[in-house]
Amino acid sequence: MCLDCSSLGSKGLKRRHLMKLAGLGLAAGGLAPVALASETKAPAAADSHGAEGQSAEAPTEGAHDAGSDAGHAEAAGAKPAAADPHAAPADGLTPKQALAKLREGNRRFVEDANACAADLAHRRTELAAGQHPWAIVLTCSDSRVTPELIFGGVTLGELFVVRNAGNVLDTGALGTIEYGTEHLHAPLVVVMGHKKCGAVAAACDVVKKGAVLEGSIGKMVQPILPVALAALFTSEDFVGQTVRNNAVSGAKRITEESAIVTHLVDSGAVRVIAAVYDIETGEVAFIDKIS
Numbered sequence: 218m219c220l221d222c223s224s225l226g227s228k229g230l231k232r233r234h235l236m237k238l239a240g241l242g243l244a245a246g247g248l249a250p251v252a253l254a255s256e257t258k259a260p261a262a263a264d265s266h267g268a269e270g271q272s273a274e275a276p277t278e279g280a281h282d283a284g285s286d287a288g289h290a291e292a293a294g295a296k297p298a299a300a301d302p303h304a305a306p307a308d309g310l311t312p313k314q315a316l317a318k319l320r321e322g323n324r325r326f327v328e329d330a331n332a333c334a335a336d337l338a339h340r341r342t343e344l345a346a347g348q349h350p351w352a353i354v355l356t357c358s359d360s361r362v363t364p365e366l367i368f369g370g371v372t373l374g375e376l377f378v379v380r381n382a383g384n385v386l387d388t389g390a391l392g393t394i395e396y397g398t399e400h401l402h403a404p405l406v407v408v409m410g411h412k413k414c415g416a417v418a419a420a421c422d423v424v425k426k427g428a429v430l431e432g433s434i435g436k437m438v439q440p441i442l443p444v445a446l447a448a449l450f451t452s453e454d455f456v457g458q459t460v461r462n463n464a465v466s467g468a469k470r471i472t473e474e475s476a477i478v479t480h481l482v483d484s485g486a487v488r489v490i491a492a493v494y495d496i497e498t499g500e501v502a503f504i505d506k507i508s
């Protein structure tokens with residue numbers, strides 16, 4: 218919970234915050250939705266699953282198709298009807314809808330980082346019976362890379378997150394992703410690296426300078442070494458290029474190494490993409506084409 222919310226408390230939100238939450242579709246938790254409805258320009262509430270075409274487009278990298286159906290609601294300066302981060306359950310999203318929801322969440326984070334999820338006690342009670350996360354994120358343990366925040370303040374029960382230094386696809390990560398897709402039915406898997414990643418930089422030092430990493434760190438970054446080697450001399454930004462390639466490589470390996478996920482991808486139930494998070498701007502560049 219951000220400082221604003223913690224200081225205001227769930228019952229005493231100021232008008233500015235009510236407006237903000239209404240814009241996020243968070244008014245459902247007893248925050249006077251009737252009064253707010255006449256004051257917001259948002260179109261009729263989106264369905265709880267974040268209908269396609271109602272999400273703003275986040276910065277993208279490379280070709281993408283999900284972005285093409287996003288951003289239309291911004292015409293004439295109207296605030297887009299945001300997907301409801303508190304909607305429950307979130308099962309039933311298509312991979313495309315889940316990606317649009319991530320894009321919209323990241324746009325909120327970049328443009329209005331003070332907005333955050335609220336009413337956690339209510340949400341916790343709701344989720345006690347079961348979880349229905351709508352996206353799986355494999356990313357770095359870096360303390361600046363917190364998926365629940367950088368995707369717009371999504372709350373409990375929405376993202377199924379796997380983290381380790383360097384977002385390495387090891388056995389634990391792959392098994393977790395298989396569980397999230399097959400048993401929890403999350404439709405989207407994102408492998409997300411980030412700029413200025415210390416683990417990737419360490420792997421680059423091994424490749425470029427022959428650095429020796431102590432303890433288990435050396436073993437941990439081993440899967441990054443071939444990616445770093447392939448990126449050597451291909452870009453002036455060796456670490457940055459390796460970050461990108463490592464995310465793409467991780468995403469590709471998920472389907473190459475998991476028959477479970479491959480089956481779900483082939484059926485259209487699941488989509489696997491890569492992404493790079495910019496820790497300075499807050500923007501996530503989605504890489505839809507990983508093959």
Ligand SMILES: [Zn+2]
Nearest residue numbers: 357359414415
């Ligand atoms: Zn990192």
